Amino acid sequence: MSEAREFAGFVRQQLRSDLRSLPARVRGFRAPEWRLNRANSLEDLRTMARASLPRAVFDFVDGAANDEVALARNRQDFQDLRIYPRVLVDVSSIDLTTSVLGMPIALPVIGAPTGLTGLAHHRGEIAVARALQAAGSLYVLSTMASYSIDEVAADAPGPKWFQLYVWKDRGLVTDMLQRAQAGAYQALVMTVDCARAGKRERDYRNGFSIPPRMTMRSLAGGMCHPRWSIEFVRHARFKLANMPVSDSAPEAVTLTRFNAQQFDASVTWETVEWVRERWGGPLVIKGIMDPADAAMATMAGADAVVVSNHGGRQFDDAPSSISALPAVVDAVAGSAEVYIDGGVRRGGDVLKALALGARACLVGRPFVFGLAVAGEAGVSRTIALLREELETAMALAGVTSMRDINASCLVGRQSVAERTVIRTGPIAQPSEDEFESERGHEHDRTGGR
Numbered sequence: 167m168s169e170a171r172e173f174a175g176f177v178r179q180q181l182r183s184d185l186r187s188l189p190a191r192v193r194g195f196r197a198p199e200w201r202l203n204r205a206n207s208l209e210d211l212r213t214m215a216r217a218s219l220p221r222a223v224f225d226f227v228d229g230a231a232n233d234e235v236a237l238a239r240n241r242q243d244f245q246d247l248r249i250y251p252r253v254l255v256d257v258s259s260i261d262l263t264t265s266v267l268g269m270p271i272a273l274p275v276i277g278a279p280t281g282l283t284g285l286a287h288h289r290g291e292i293a294v295a296r297a298l299q300a301a302g303s304l305y306v307l308s309t310m311a312s313y314s315i316d317e318v319a320a321d322a323p324g325p326k327w328f329q330l331y332v333w334k335d336r337g338l339v340t341d342m343l344q345r346a347q348a349g350a351y352q353a354l355v356m357t358v359d360c361a362r363a364g365k366r367e368r369d370y371r372n373g374f375s376i377p378p379r380m381t382m383r384s385l386a387g388g389m390c391h392p393r394w395s396i397e398f399v400r401h402a403r404f405k406l407a408n409m410p411v412s413d414s415a416p417e418a419v420t421l422t423r424f425n426a427q428q429f430d431a432s433v434t435w436e437t438v439e440w441v442r443e444r445w446g447g448p449l450v451i452k453g454i455m456d457p458a459d460a461a462m463a464t465m466a467g468a469d470a471v472v473v474s475n476h477g478g479r480q481f482d483d484a485p486s487s488i489s490a491l492p493a494v495v496d497a498v499a500g501s502a503e504v505y506i507d508g509g510v511r512r513g514g515d516v517l518k519a520l521a522l523g524a525r526a527c528l529v530g531r532p533f534v535f536g537l538a539v540a541g542e543a544g545v546s547r548t549i550a551l552l553r554e555e556l557e558t559a560m561a562l563a564g565v566t567s568m569r570d571i572n573a574s575c576l577v578g579r580q581s582v583a584e585r586t587v588i589r590t591g592p593i594a595q596p597s598e599d600e601f602e603s604e605r606g607h608e609h610d611r612t613g614g615r
């Protein structure tokens with residue numbers, strides 16, 4: 167009986183305390199931080215972004231070319247890779263630091279260039295850049311950004327690179343390069359996989375155009391997302407800030423047609439040389455998938471390449487970026503750094519990419535989704551989730567720094583003997599001679615196969 171009274175008292179106390187904190191909790195439900203804390207994965211943030219954005223905007227970010235097979239392949243091929251769990255390694259301290267082009271970064275994750283990011287949130291590229299810089303990393307500003315090269319330089323003064331599309335108007339390209347130099351962008355990322363604009367059918371269906379056209383559908387979308395609509399009206403950022411087209415351009419064109427009008431399909435390796443001469447700083451070539459192109463890129467003087475199928479937004483028949491990575495790493499043979507993007511959604515994916523030879527990963531859509539949910543804080547949450555997951559994956563894989571990550575982490579990539587020697591750490595690590603003899607035993611065991 168006394169137990170029942172005790173229990174009832176306990177419930178009463180809890181109810182009283184819950185009621186007292188109710189007003190604050192109700193206020194909290196509306197706060198972006200509350201929503202962010204409920205996001206336990208990048209997929210959660212994507213789901214929240216879908217609820218926050220009008221359909222045309224969500225689809226513009228989320229969508230890909232044609233049947234979106236390459237988009238799905240990017241994910242599937244990451245998921246199909248497996249990491250060996252390793253045990254009894256001291257993983258009490260994990261170091262995520264590395265460097266790209268000689269610049270130190272706190273984790274091997276960089277913000278990929280994404281155009282028209284101001285559509286997701288009015289602070290757009292500035293918020294993404296600031297969150298990445300605060301996390302000790304850097305952002306690549308797109309040619310197609312909704313904030314200009316100069317605006318981002320002023321409001322996000324930390325490390326950043328500039329991404330270049332080569333337009334038909336070479337005067338405009340030269341002008342952009344000069345502005346990027348003046349804004350202290352440390353490297354140029356030349357995107358080369360857009361000889362033609364990908365056919366993004368979601369954008370067609372939604373009538374996505376530049377500048378935006380008011381249709382019954384877009385009006386309905388706006389009405390269903392009043393918070394986004396109010397922000398959009400107060401701080402409209404639907405413009406290509408680096409391009410001489412404005413919100414008041416007389417004719418709205420679909421994004422695909424806009425790109426077709428502006429992209430120069432005659433760009434070749436000679437153009438890379440032309441750009442390199444005018445830029446003068448570190449050059450990264452983005453959109454390399456074929457090892458032969460990777461070799462050409464190093465001959466053309468690239469300091470780094472990004473293995474990328476543009477997040478599946480261009481060529482739906484392309485392989486996944488992660489499946490293309492090993493051959494590119496071999497072709498480059500250490501003469502340039504190799505980064506990758508496309509489908510990185512978990513910290514474990516970063517480990518997998520590094521194990522296959524990438525130095526860092528670029529991440530595109532997830533930062534835009536984080537931004538849509540809660541501005542700069544949403545991007546920070548996305549980075550924090552990736553960081554936590556990467557640390558956990560490293561701890562369970564028995565590696566404590568970027569130096570320790572190699573092919574031996576991945577199932578099916580190296581022999582037992584090599585994996586044992588590489589991963590056992592200083593105490594158990596055999597001498598060179600023992601290593602050789604272990605390799606000999608392995609050779610005997612496998613009959614030299």
Ligand SMILES: Cc1cc2nc3c(=O)[nH]c(=O)nc-3n(C[C@H](O)[C@H](O)[C@H](O)COP(=O)(O)O)c2cc1C
Nearest residue numbers: 227278279280281308357476477508509529530531
């Ligand atoms: C909304 C959006 C806009 C993009 N705009 C550009 C761009 O302007 N320049 C560029 O080189 N890549 C652009 N990309 C491609 C990304 O840089 C990156 O290659 C891709 O998003 C990586 O795939 P992920 O989204 O799966 O991480 C864009 C991607 C998205 C989703």
